Amino acid sequence: MNTQKTLLVFFLLFIFCLPLMAQSGAVKVIVNQGNSVSSLTKKEVSDIFMKKNKDTWQNGSGIIPVDQVFKSKTHEAFCDIILNKSGDAVNSYWCTRIYSGRDTPPVRLSSDKEVLEYVAGNAGAIGYISGSAGTEGFNVKVIQVQ
């Protein structure tokens, strides 16, 4: 019985302790320079990255979303600001989709530079980089997200 009480106290302590808020910084959403799109709504970006009924651009070409690695600051910020979810929730979403055979997540790259190179090299690609990262020298453009 004492063991149960101890477990209960530990559990309640952890439940009610206030966790630190997620660090959220600005992110830029980028597409290939040749893409005619200049702005998207948050919902459209979210649907693209969650692969929900949004898989072609206006000209009919395929959309290729490219993500950043799980738990990176840029990924956390993108999930928080654009997807309105925590990184854990997005990760859980994709684990469930993979596990149930419904879908697979976008390609995940490990740095802004890799994302810039990927989007520059793929006409249909869309990705995101940290707010402080520059795009000079890459065949990409930043789009407005409303």
Add this chain to the structure above:
Amino acid sequence: MNRQIHRSAVVLFLALILPVLCYGQQDMTLSNIIYSVNRTPELTFETARSIKVITSEDIWRKNARTLPEVLMEEAGIFVQQTSYGSGSPIIRGLIGKEILIFMDGVKVNTATYRYGPIQYLNTIDLNMVERIEIVKGVESVLASFALGGVINIITKKGPPENQEKNPGGEVFSRYSSADKGITEHAELYGVSKKYRYFLGASYRKCDDVKGGGDIGTQAWTGYDEYAGNLNLDYFINEEKTLSLSYYRLEENDVPRTDKFGSDLLHNYEPQRIQLGTLTYQDQLQKSWMEYYQVRLSWNKQEEGLDRITSDKPDVKRFYSDDQTALGLNIEMVSFPHARHRFIYGFDMFTESINSSREDVTMSTGASKMKRGTWTDGATYKVMAVYFQDRFSPMTWLSVSGGLRYVYYQIGGSESSSLGELDLDGSGGDLTGSLNTVFHVSKKLNFIVNAARSFRSPNIDDVSVYDERSDGVEVPNPDIESVSMFTYETGLKYETGLVSGSAFYYHNSLDNLMERSAGTLRGLAFFDNNDNGIQDEGEPDILQRQNIGEAMIQGIELDVKCQPHRCLTLFGNYTWTKGEDKLLDEPLSRIPPAFGALSARWMKPSNLQPWMQLTWHFAGAQTRVSTRDAGDNRIGPDGTDGFSVITLRGGLSIARRLRVVLGLENLTDEAYKYHASGVYRPGFQVTGAVEIRL
């Protein structure tokens, strides 16, 4: 010899672990995802538990005959075999009903799972299996009564990951020389935007198996089985899925090998299982409800036993038992805050048992109905509510804590040769766990866990009647739950080149249910003639009682390393020690130290040729309990160690044809797993071919 084996294993193990400083990151692929720890899919590296995921590729490369055999050579899992048609995994020193078997998240265990080793893992057809997830240790919050661990078998649902043809199908054929065993399997599958389906059927047959060395062909080992399964997923929309599945397997004339010599006949006929589920899933993606699932399940298991004992060669006993369980699970996942994930839900199972026995005198044809193994018409109900929060108070710390309250109710009564028996009883208890993961780096996690769990008595514990060589076991309706407190600590690392885990655990068990001297109607013997005196031939009374207290501790190491793009080295090592504190002797059926080391060469080319050399070993187990010493599967001297080398290889042609060949037990070693009643096959050639249509 044993010391040399273990020293070599540890040295090789350390050699594999040292390159841990090379970094990479865990991909999000099916092979790196586990469902069974928290009943929601998550990355294996992120979980706080000692786990093993056996993928479809692993299953293909092993080319094993049965599901229990696939678990051999894996870290922390020791597979005891009473018969060639059985396989009872020992995880963390616990066996049988202490290990919870799931099929697609639905409990396979029934309330009549017996004391000690059981054969039911072998009632799941290996050819239907997509992957196997094993969680070692207490699964306290999200499952009831799993003290040793959980084995969740995930069945095939649709086309394989790399299958291009849709709809498509496969035919599979396997042969093994030591038992002249054949397996034939065919499957059809397809997927579209609205549905996914899978339909499979298997037939498996083996003759008596030839052991290694001087063992020769072992009597009472051959049997046959057939199985089928169906899965339908209807994708209502992007978020909602409705799934229906049905599974059935039947084995015929499966002999209990260890009874050869003491019985004239001891065959399970039939051994049948049917499992059906209807599941509704919704990925709502709202902060208050990310995901929920409602699942209905139906689990029917039937077991017949035909038995003739040596002392009554003219009497054939027909035991007939069946259990039907209906289950409901409602489960929800929420992310109420960026750092919290709640998993909570409700479980309910209600089970009914039919049990009978008919003795037929073969010379006269006269038959007599007798009391079956369990109380006929007994019922067993379990209800549970649970809640778990996984949260990260700091970036370097993740914690998951949970509670589960379980209420159980046993019903039934009888008036038989055992007298008036009333099983009615109920109880409830709380299980809880606290798991902490310290993220030392992105590649290295340090884990500390504590959990308290229990297993309530089942129908077998309270109502079994068993005529044994050492006495007659009679029911004890007053028996209570066994409880266990466990703590474990471990490391997990995951890099591009090296991955692995190392865990130490310590279990303290109280109120253990032990079979010991008991009474029936106030007498310590079975008074056949009601004269109040123990006459010759009147056996002692045995009863299950809460008299045990035990400690189990152990180490589990598991590592994988890829020093070259064509070469993968992997291995594992497990050490277990169990003490019966009441009797001050070793705990029964504790496995010896065991492990495996493998080197796999695989060339990334069109044919994808591969070759794998595996050394599988176990030390001798001479620490035996009093009960072990009297068990004909063990004996006072325990079990010898073994060292077995196997070479397997294969290739693939145009993704349409796959072949695997194996030279198993190259040195023809005569060996068996500790506490087993059958020797493993001697040197044999195995082969399988799979054609995609």
